[in-house]
Amino acid sequence: MGAKPIAGAELQSDVKYVPTPPAQPSKFDLGEDVGVPLTNSPTINNPPLPADGPGYEGFSNYLLGALLVGVPWYLARKVGGGFKTTVFFGLITFFPILIAVWFVSSAYSPRMNEKVKLPGRPVEHYLTFKKQEDKLKYSGRNKISMAALAEMYIDGAVDFNGDVLDILEYRHDWAHFGFTWDLFKFIIMGFFRDIVMHTKAHDESQIKPTYDTGNEHYAFFLGPRMIYTSGVISDTTREESLEELQDNKMSVVCEKIELKEGETMLDIGCGWGTLARFASVNYGAKVTGVTIAENQVLWGNDRLRNAGIPESQSKILCMDYRDIENKKYNKITQLEMGEHVGIFKLTTFFRQCYDMLEDDGIMYVQLSGLRQAWQYDDFIWGLYLNKYIFPGADASTPLWNYIRSLEMAGFECKSVDTVGVHYSGTLWRWYRNWLGNQETVEAKFGVRWYRVSFIFSFFLYPVD
Incomplete structure (x- = not known):
């Protein structure tokens, strides 16, 4: 199905990229003993207070x-x-x-682990509230709800006393993770409905606006590779660029599926088609990418043609995953697309993939998950993403559920990797890219949207 040009359909040649700004030293890390060993690698944002929440x-x-x-x-x-x-x-x-x-x-609920020593600083050491009633309510050791903090920051009712990421790394010292009535309202009125629905029309109404916001909007933090999934760190002794991380990841994917020249490959939820281009150029594969977002189709096909890849070899199609032609492929990839499928439809989706694979075919799956332990930090993070960033995305579950769904669909799991630290490193670079484009983003999309996406960069940090 072809795609018609729409607003926000900038192409690669239309975007001016800003190099990822260098990391700034922490103003809150006093070198105190926190009770546990800390990491010291230039390729990640080393957490100064790696505490578990309640x-x-x-x-x-x-x-x-x-x-x-x-x-x-x-x-x-x-x-x-x-x-x-x-x-x-x-x-x-x-x-x-x-x-x-x-x-x-x-x-x-108590903290999951009491090993980490919290500094015990007052809330106002980290945050400045605009309203007098908030200043009185949240002072000293009267912590603010993390869910309430996110909403207040978006609305401009509170400012951070320094770098946002720097202060959020100390969130266990000034925030609590209790559920709020607004959070319950969203769960009942929105989240549960999204879990049950997941029809084509419902998914399209939620997903298309998300990814058709504008290619330039995503380029502001994703950089030239335009990949909205975790990269892979290959060298912990230096700070690899975001582009290196994403190139590493694409190489890992192609090697894991043992991709060979001339093989057919289906990339479901292909985004801007970067993996399709990489596999076509470097491995000579015949790739079909599928996405529901029209802007991504235009971008992806433009980059394929500019790379000298003819449409007869590789192409990006605009369609729902349920409408993919039932033909056989040598390899199938899906990177962080399953979250949009839904918890109750994962096995059915995986079975669809199973039926499209050749008998000796290989599928690569990358998904965002939650820890098995019941942690409210994770739930607040997930609900924030569902409300503001990925409406309808509800399939973040513990690892065992993904394995179970794959095996029920007929697959044999060949290998499993967890990439939490790699994702943390990727997000750190997205965060700094967003900082580097602050004036441009605020001028084009407004301060509120800048803050929504800005705090999103941190809300994924529980993966580290």
């Missing part, structure tokens, strides 16, 4: 499920009702029980 290693969803079922059953029994009465009470108590459990657990 949560439970053993928190059981079975307990939550038992309450959701047991309370309605008990109430129905008390009034002499049967199955229909139980269902009725289940419908009216579902959200109150869910809210009560999460609210209490998030407010009173």
Whole structure:
């Protein structure tokens, strides 16, 4: 399906890139003993306070499920009702029980690990609030909710007393991770709906506006490679550039799938087609990239043609993954696309991929996940991304669930790598690119959007 030019469809030649600014030294790191060894590598933003937040290693969803079922059953029994009465009470108590459990657990859960010593500085050491009532409410050791902080920063109600990333690295010293009523409102009114829906029309209404914001907008932080997924560090003794990290990653992908000249490759959720171009130029592969965003199609095909790759060899198509022609490919790749598929449709999606692979084919999957332990830092991060950055993206789960879905679809998992530190290094470079383009971004998209995307760069930092 062809793509028509739309607003924001800048091409590579239309974008002026700013080199990634150098890292600035921390103004908050006093060289104090924090109780645990710290990293010291020039290729990542070495965290000064690598603390775990509140949560439970053993928190059981079975307990939550038992309450959701047991309370309605008990109430129905008390009034002499049967199955229909139980269902009725289940419908009216579902959200109150869910809210009560999460609210209490998030407010009173201890830190997962007490090894890291917190500095114990007052909140106002890190943050400056604009409203007098906020100054009084959040002072001394009266910590602010991380969820509330994100909203207040976006609205301009609070400023950081220094570099945003520098201060957010100390978030455990000045923030708590309890759920707020606004967060519950979003979960009930938006997040649950998105989990259930995931129809073509619903996904298109959410995903297309996200990636069709404008190619230049993404170029401001992704840089010349225009890759919106983690790079790979190959040398920990020096600071590799963002472009090096992404080239490393593409080489790793092509080597892992054992890509050979002339083989057919399908890249689902291909973004701006950079991997398709890389595989076509360096491996002589015949690549079909698929994305739902029209701007990405225009960009990707333009770069393929400029690289001398004819359409008969490789091309980028604009379509929903469910509309991909059911033909066989030697290799399939999908990098951080599964999050848009949805938790309940992962296995079906993987089965679709399985049916499109040759019998001796190989698939590469890269996904963002959550830790198995129940940590509220992770949940607030995930809900923020779903609300502002990736609407409808809900498939971030622990690793075991991805493996289970792949195996249920018929795949045998050949190898597994975790790239959290690599992602941290990638985000550090995105963050600095965004800083380097601040004036341009604010002039074109406004201060509010600059702050939304700015704080996003940090919200992915739990991966380190």
